[in-house]
Every structure is written in C-alpha cells, then in structure tokens.
Amino acid sequence: MEMGFDPIYFGVICVMMLETATITPPVGFNLFVLKGIASGHVSMREIVTGAFPFVLLYMLAIVIVMIFPNVIMLLPNMMS
Numbered sequence: 001m002e003m004g005f006d007p008i009y010f011g012v013i014c015v016m017m018l019e020t021a022t023i024t025p026p027v028g029f030n031l032f033v034l035k036g037i038a039s040g041h042v043s044m045r046e047i048v049t050g051a052f053p054f055v056l057l058y059m060l061a062i063v064i065v066m067i068f069p070n071v072i073m074l075l076p077n078m079m080s
C-alpha cells in the first residue's frame with residue numbers, strides 16, 4: 001500500500017500469475033497431475049500442446065488487467 005498499489009489488485013495479479021505458472025513448463029504442476037491421471041493414454045507433448053491456448057488466454061488476460069486495472073476493481077468499488 002505504501003507503494004501505491006491496491007492490495008486487492010495486487011492479490012488478483014499474483015493469483016493470475018500463479019495460475020499461469022501451474023500450466024506452463026517447467027513448473028507445470030497441473031500438467032504433471034494430468035499426466036499421472038492419463039498415464040499410458042496421453043503423452044506429455046499432447047498435454048502441453050492442449051494447454052498452450054489457455055496459456056495464451058491467461059497472458060492476454062494479464063495484459064488487459066495491467067492496462068485496465070479498473071476491470072479488477074469494478075466490483076469492489078461498487079460494493080464500497
């Protein structure tokens with residue numbers, strides 16, 4: 001707060017970044033969970049290829065939220 005960031009905005013950005021990290025290699029925890037569930041049926045390459053469009057959408061959403069921070073704060077501002 002001392003640096004001029006709203007804690008709600010900062011929290012939402014952090015969660016969006018963490019969600020992106022769970023579906024991108026090398027961390028990709030969710031990718032490894034899917035591989036464990038579908039072992040023998042699907043290769044890791046197919047899982048990563050299937051997750052790629054979602055990574056692009058997350059990155060686009062993060063860029064939009066950073067350009068237009070009021071998108072995040074719309075509902076909290078309406079409540080207060």
